[in-house]
Every structure is written in structure tokens, then in C-alpha cells.
Amino acid sequence: MSSPERWTQPQPAGTPAATAARPTSEQVIAGLRATSEGGPELVQLLTPEGERVHHPEFDVDFSDEELRGLYRDMVLVRRADREANALQRQGQLGLWVPLLGQEAAQIGAGRALRPEDMAFPGYREHGVAWCRGISPKDIMGMWRGTDHGSWDPVERRFHLYTIVIGNQCLNATGYAMGQRFEGKVGDDNGEATMVFFGDGATSQGDVHEAFVWASVYDAPLVFFCQNNQWAISEPTERQTRLPLYQRARGYGFPGIRVDGNDVLASLAVSRWALEECRHGNGPVLIEAFTYRMDAHTTSDDATRYRHSDELEAWKLKDPIERVRVHLSRNGIADHDWFDAVQAEADELAAELREHVYNLPDPPTERMFDHVYAEANPVLAAQRDEFLSYMSTFAGGEH
Amino acid sequence: MATPTIDRPTSTESATQTITIIKGLNMALRACMERDPKVIVMGEDVGKLGGVFRVTDGLQKDFGEQRVLDTPLAESGIVGTAIGLAMRGFRPVCEIQFDGFIFPAFDQIVSQLAKLHARSQGKIKLPIVIRVPFGGGIGAVEHHSESPESYFAHTAGLRVVACSNPVDAYWMLQQAIESDDPVLFFEPKRRYHEKGQLDPTAQPLPLYSSRVLRQGTTATIATYGPMVRTCMDAATAGAEDGVDLEVIDLRSLSPLDLDPVFESVRRTGRLVVVSEAPGEASISSEIAAKVQQECFYSLEAPVLRVTGFDTPYPASKLEEEYLPDLDRVLDAVDRSLAW
Ligand SMILES: Cc1ncc(C[n+]2csc(CCOP(=O)(O)OP(=O)(O)O)c2C)c(N)n1
Ligand SMILES: [Mg+2]
Numbered sequence: 001m002s003s004p005e006r007w008t009q010p011q012p013a014g015t016p017a018a019t020a021a022r023p024t025s026e027q028v029i030a031g032l033r034a035t036s037e038g039g040p041e042l043v044q045l046l047t048p049e050g051e052r053v054h055h056p057e058f059d060v061d062f063s064d065e066e067l068r069g070l071y072r073d074m075v076l077v078r079r080a081d082r083e084a085n086a087l088q089r090q091g092q093l094g095l096w097v098p099l100l101g102q103e104a105a106q107i108g109a110g111r112a113l114r115p116e117d118m119a120f121p122g123y124r125e126h127g128v129a130w131c132r133g134i135s136p137k138d139i140m141g142m143w144r145g146t147d148h149g150s151w152d153p154v155e156r157r158f159h160l161y162t163i164v165i166g167n168q169c170l171n172a173t174g175y176a177m178g179q180r181f182e183g184k185v186g187d188d189n190g191e192a193t194m195v196f197f198g199d200g201a202t203s204q205g206d207v208h209e210a211f212v213w214a215s216v217y218d219a220p221l222v223f224f225c226q227n228n229q230w231a232i233s234e235p236t237e238r239q240t241r242l243p244l245y246q247r248a249r250g251y252g253f254p255g256i257r258v259d260g261n262d263v264l265a266s267l268a269v270s271r272w273a274l275e276e277c278r279h280g281n282g283p284v285l286i287e288a289f290t291y292r293m294d295a296h297t298t299s300d301d302a303t304r305y306r307h308s309d310e311l312e313a314w315k316l317k318d319p320i321e322r323v324r325v326h327l328s329r330n331g332i333a334d335h336d337w338f339d340a341v342q343a344e345a346d347e348l349a350a351e352l353r354e355h356v357y358n359l360p361d362p363p364t365e366r367m368f369d370h371v372y373a374e375a376n377p378v379l380a381a382q383r384d385e386f387l388s389y390m391s392t393f394a395g396g397e398h
Numbered sequence: 399m400a401t402p403t404i405d406r407p408t409s410t411e412s413a414t415q416t417i418t419i420i421k422g423l424n425m426a427l428r429a430c431m432e433r434d435p436k437v438i439v440m441g442e443d444v445g446k447l448g449g450v451f452r453v454t455d456g457l458q459k460d461f462g463e464q465r466v467l468d469t470p471l472a473e474s475g476i477v478g479t480a481i482g483l484a485m486r487g488f489r490p491v492c493e494i495q496f497d498g499f500i501f502p503a504f505d506q507i508v509s510q511l512a513k514l515h516a517r518s519q520g521k522i523k524l525p526i527v528i529r530v531p532f533g534g535g536i537g538a539v540e541h542h543s544e545s546p547e548s549y550f551a552h553t554a555g556l557r558v559v560a561c562s563n564p565v566d567a568y569w570m571l572q573q574a575i576e577s578d579d580p581v582l583f584f585e586p587k588r589r590y591h592e593k594g595q596l597d598p599t600a601q602p603l604p605l606y607s608s609r610v611l612r613q614g615t616t617a618t619i620a621t622y623g624p625m626v627r628t629c630m631d632a633a634t635a636g637a638e639d640g641v642d643l644e645v646i647d648l649r650s651l652s653p654l655d656l657d658p659v660f661e662s663v664r665r666t667g668r669l670v671v672v673s674e675a676p677g678e679a680s681i682s683s684e685i686a687a688k689v690q691q692e693c694f695y696s697l698e699a700p701v702l703r704v705t706g707f708d709t710p711y712p713a714s715k716l717e718e719e720y721l722p723d724l725d726r727v728l729d730a731v732d733r734s735l736a737w
Contacts, residue, residue: 203472
């Protein structure tokens with residue numbers, strides 16, 4: 001579908017004016033802003049009504065098994081997400097960052113990755129984590145406050161969550177440059193990297209620098225931007241006048257907007273983008289047009305800044321419901337199967353809850369561990385002094 | 399020490415009222431915006447939401463979108479554009495959402511904000527305030543509990559202050575906005591909801607001055623920001639055991655106003671410096687160095703420090719151990735007394 005040249009040519013005639021992304025205040029008030037279909041360039045393979053549609057450039061077939069698998073993934077990650085949200089409400093977690101509404105974007109992208117590919121998440125990528133074999137349990141420590149991420153990012157090829165907005169985009173670029181420098185790019189067996197960030201993040205200098213670096217070093221990197229329409233209380237218009245995917249052109253690589261609530265489109269476009277990268281045609285920007293259906297985090301009150309009409313409109317585009325309709329209408333799954341998936345989800349949630357209840361607090365010395373790779377006598381002395389001080393409280397309230 | 403003369407801010411209110419730190423900051427912003435149309439507020443989520451801590455609540459509604467800017471998500475952008483706005487005569491008050499997110503702006507702060515007055519031989523004044531909720535103790539995830547003030551105190555050209563209570567929050571923020579120098583304004587987020595009695599007709603202390611909060615004879619404690627409450631509690635607990643602590647709220651971290659500390663140490667002979675920030679190469683080291691220089695013959699014991707450890711801020715289940723508490727403060731006092 002692409003050759004790099006296609007994206008380094010001047011803008012074709014007829015492209016909408018830059019201000020086209022700006023809604024009128026009437027549109028915003030009517031809750032129409034975010035529910036516009038995402039524009040004519042939006043890649044969609046499954047409509048909100050569950051209808052399979054065909055796209056000239058992404059004419060992909062999915063087996064029944066694949067379709068059921070994607071549905072199951074989404075149901076399970078949503079169930080884990082809701083359980084974690086409830087656990088926070090009950091005081092078991094300090095904070096939770098919901099993924100509700102972004103299941104299709106994340107499962108599509110995550111299932112497009114191969115085991116040897118690398119992924120760099122932000123902090124909301126619980127669905128991608130799932131696809132990398134990181135169980136929801138492994139994520140809980142960070143939000144309960146027992147660790148900063150418990151998995152081995154090197155072995156799992158899934159970096160730790162990054163909270164500082166945009167930082168991970170440069171780290172991912174460097175990793176992808178390394179894949180290229182090591183000759184792992186150029187054929188069907190090539191490696192690629194995918195980095196996840198939000199619409200708000202696109203304003204950060206780090207993200208723009210990553211676009212520049214990835215492009216001049218032909219890095220095999222897919223920039224996967226989940227435009228969930230909000231950066232806490234700020235709508236996407238606070239960050240851009242242009243549809244975000246169109247930014248890629250300015251840096252000389254392809255940008256494409258996909259229906260982020262359509263798991264088939266997200267998977268197909270992500271696979272294509274990763275293929276491009278494996279073959280040395282990276283980088284690629286994907287803008288997954290989706291919606292944050294819950295508050296920003298459990299600390300946030302979204303009613304202060306957005307209309308409930310908007311949420312109601314997006315509920316009609318629910319990423320899971322459309323697959324469910326498609327599966328049942330086409331006889332790909334029956335009642336029993338749906339019930340079995342639901343039972344599996346409930347079991348996952350119960351296990352998650354049990355796990356969180358039993359997560360041990362870390363030992364005091366943990367905070368001094370691994371600060372440096374090599375011995376540091378100053379820190380060692382600090383640690384010993386503090387541990388001996390703490391031992392004077394043994395049996396006491398400490 | 400000499401402090402720049404700042405007009406005493408006026409207040410539109412007159413009756414004494416109970417306020418929190420958040421309320422004090424909000425009132426201060428409102429008062430400054432009413433007095434001076436060039437005062438603008440800028441930051442992430444400060445407009446419609448009123449800030450994640452609601453410090454700017456209601457300001458955009460009352461002053462409009464051109465005076466309360468919900469900015470793009472870019473801290474270097476917030477400070478960098480504030481510099482340009484200040485060159486054009488505005489007095490921007492920037493909000494950095496959490497301590498750990500000031501670093502994307504570090505370059506603009508140390509390379510431009512701190513240096514332009516000197517480089518332009520005083521022709522460019524940058525009356526910019528950067529508000530930073532700082533410190534831990536709120537059970538937050540990474541990057542939301544840090545104490546980065548020493549980086550800025552280490553940088554010539556910046557003024558650095560930290561309020562510890564609602565009344566200071568109210569006065570100090572107004573004084574900072576009226577200062578012609580850039581001010582890093584640190585707010586103790588875990589004390590945000592603590593209450594105090596504001597008498598708007600009272601005379602505030604100058605901005606760059608410390609304050610003796612409690613007089614005592616046994617030893618001196620110098621501290622600032624969120625640790626002020628901890629040290630006052632330690633003094634109350636110590637008093638039950640006959641330990642009479644003098645507690646000084648430093649308030650200004652650059653310049654430091656150490657005269658009251660010197661004067662106190664000459665009487666008590668003992669000093670414990672307390673901060674959440676790690677101790678290595680920090681404001682607390684600076685205080686120890688200066689006090690040893692000025693009060694050498696009065697000291698009965700070396701200056702001791704109780705600080706956060708020189709580690710990354712730990713996962714929140716360990717923050718109680720990481721943060722100096724009442725016991726660690728009193729333990730240091732005991733060690734000083736036993737010297
Ligand atoms: C450098 C930095 N500044 C501010 C924040 C506080 N913050 C956390 S999430 C967020 C909004 C992010 O929006 P977006 O990039 O759209 O991602 P989303 O949360 O919508 O997934 C902000 C401002 C941060 N984490 N890092
Ligand atoms: Mg967003």
C-alpha cells in the first residue's frame with residue numbers, strides 16, 4: 001500500500017483546510033464533536049452495527065476462530081478493567097486508569113505484534129499488556145503501590161508503563177533504531193517496535209523529536225496514537241488543528257486513521273504497519289480514533305468538563321457490542337459460547353481480586369535495591385543506618 | 399538579609415475566615431487577576447476543570463479563556479511561551495500539574511528563564527511564577543510525589559519559595575506574582591486541605607524571609623513545606639518529654655534567610671534540618687554548611703539532617719518509611735543531645 005515516497009510528496013489537492021478539525025461551539029455543545037465519524041479517511045472493517053464492510057486497501061479475511069479470539073480478549077480485558085476500578089473504589093488500589101472503550105484499539109494492535117517485536121506502553125495499555133502475556137495481576141502492584149511494574153520488560157518485550165507523557169516515544173525510537181542497526185529489518189522475518197501514546201501526548205516535544213528521529217533513521221517503529229478525544233479535561237482541539245494522523249506527512253512518513261472501536265480494522269492496519277516496518281519502510285503513524293468511556297482516572301470527575309450526551313453517543317459505537325452482534329448474526333458463536341466467555345471473565349476477575357487482597361507489602365530495604373547497577377557505598381551506608389534505626393522499633397507500631 | 403521591597407498586597411476581603419491552602423491559593427490568584435489585567439494563569443487542565451487540585455477553580459469562568467489558558471500538554475511549551483508573554487508585559491502564573499512533570503520544562507527554566515535578566519543587563523524582566531504541587535505522602539503512583547526544589551535553588555537567577563500553611567499560601571503567592579523575578583512556588587500538596595485562620599487585614603512577612611514558628615531552648619529545627627507540620631508535631635510530642643524545640647519555617651529556599659536560624663542556633667547550640675527531598679547536594683546541605691560557618695563556636699553538636707533517602711521516590715507502600723516522620727525528627731534531636 002505504501003512506498004515511502006508517497007508520504008514525502010506535497011499535500012494532494014483537495015485536502016481539507018487545516019482548521020477543518022475545529023468544531024463550532026454549537027457542535028461541541030450538541031455533543032457532536034467527538035461523534036463525527038472520524039472523517040472520510042477512517043479505516044473501518046466492522047460497523048458499529050456489526051456489519052462487515054470492505055476496504056480497498058485492507059481487504060483482510062478473518063477466520064471464525066480469530067474473530068472469537070478477539071471478542072474473548074476484549075471481554076476479558078474489560079472485565080479485568082472494571083474489577084480493578086471497583087478495587088480502587090474499595091480502597092484496595094491507590095489509583096486506577098481505566099481502559100474502558102479502548103479495548104478494540106489495544107487488542108487489535110496487541111494481536112498484530114509478534115513475540116519478537118517490542119512494545120512501549122503509556123499507562124493505560126492494559127489490553128496491549130494482555131496480548132503480551134502480562135496478566136492483569138502483574139499490573140496491580142503499580143496501582144496498589146507495591147512496585148513500579150513487576151514484569152521483565154526485556155524478556156517479555158513489553159516495556160514498563162511510562163507515566164511521564166511522551167517520554168516512551170523517544171525510548172521506543174532508540175530501540176527500533178537498534179533493531180535496524182543490528183540488521184533485523186528487511187524481510188518477512190524482520191522485527192518491529194510499537195509505541196503507545198495519547199492525543200494529549202502529541203503536543204510534547206519528546207513525541208515530535210521521536211517523529212524526527214524515527215523518520216531520519218528509518219526506524220521500524222509504529223507510532224500508535226489512541227485518540228480517545230480527551231487529555232484529562234482538555235478536548236483534542238486543545239492539541240491540534242489538524243487530524244492527528246495527518247501530522248505524519250510533515251515528518252515524511254505515512255499516517256493513517258483507523259476506527260479505534262473496530263478491532264478488525266485496528267488489527268489489519270496494525271499488521272500492515274508492522275509489515276512495512278519489518279521490510280524497512282518504517283516508521284508509520286496510526287491514529288486510532290476512539291473514546292475514553294470512563295473518567296481519566298479514578299481521581300477524576302469527568303462530569304465537570306464533558307456532556308453525558310457525548311458518552312451516550314459513543315456507547316452506540318461500543319467496540320465489544322459490534323463484534324458480539326457480528327458473531328451471533330453470522331452463527332460464528334452461540335449462546336453457550338458467549339456464556340462460557342462471560343464465566344471465564346468472572347473467574348478472571350475473582351482471581352484478580354484475590355491476588356490484590358494478598359499482595360504483600362514490599363520490605364523496607366526494597367527502596368535501596370537496584371538504584372545503581374554497581375556498588376554505591378554512600379547509599380549502602382544510608383541503607384544500613386536506616387535499617388538499624390528501624391530495627392529499634394521491632395515489635396512496635398512500625 | 400535584604401529582601402526586595404514589595405508592595406503589600408491589598409485584599410478585598412476584611413473579615414477573618416477559615417481557609418485551606420487550596421482556598422488561599424485560589425483567593426490569591428483571584429486577587430492578583432482583579433488587580434492587574436496582565437496577570438494570566440496557564441497550565442494543563444487549569445481552565446474548565448479548575449486544575450486537578452481545583453486551585454484555579456472558577457477562574458476561567460470569571461476571567462475568560464484568554465486569561466486562564468488550558469494549554470496544550472507540553473511543559474516546555476508552558477514555560478517557554480510564558481517567557482515570551484512576559485517579554486510582552488504579561489505576568490504569567492504557570493501551573494505544573496505535579497512535581498515530577500516539571501522536567502520537560504527544565505531547559506526553558508534554567509537556560510532562559512533564569513538567565514535572561516542577567517544576559518540582557520536587566521532590560522528583560524521575567525515576572526513569572528511557576529506553581530508546583532510537591533512532595534509525597536498521598537499514596538500516589540510514580541512522578542507524583544517528588545521534591546525537586548534543590549535543582550532550582552542551585553540555579554542562579556531563580557527565586558524559590560515553599561509555603562507550609564493556608565495563610566502563607568495566600569500572602570506568598572500574591573507576593574510572588576508581584577515579584578519582578580521568576581519565582582518557583584512550591585506547594586505542599588499533602589497539606590492542601592489543612593485549615594488556617596486568615597485575617598486579610600494583617601501585615602504579611604516579606605516573601606524572602608523565614609519565620610520562627612515555635613520558640614524553644616533545647617534544639618533548633620529548620621524546615622519548610624510539608625515537613626513544617628511534621629516538625630511542629632514533633633515539637634509537641636517532644637515537649638511531653640521535656641524537649642523544648644525551636645521550629646523555623648524557612649519559607650524562602652533561594653535566597654535563604656538564615657539570620658533567624660543563626661540567632662536560634664547561637665542560643666540552642668543544636669540544629670536539625672528536615673526536608674522530604676533527598677539530602678545529597680541539596681538545600682539541607684547548604685544550610686548545614688552555612689550554619690557551621692556562622693555558628694561554629696556555638697555548636698554543641700554537628701548539624702544533623704533528616705531527609706528523604708537518596709533513592710528514587712519509592713512505591714507508595716514504602717513512602718511512610720521514606721518520608722521523615724515525627725520519630726525520625728525526635729531521634730535526630732536525641733542524637734544531637736547525646737553528642
Ligand atoms: C509530562 C507530563 N505532564 C503531565 C502529566 C499529567 N497527565 C497525566 S495523563 C494526562 C493527559 C494525557 O492525555 P492523553 O495523552 O490524551 O492520554 P490519555 O490519558 O487520554 O490516554 C496528563 C496531563 C503527565 N503524566 N506527564
Ligand atoms: Mg487522550
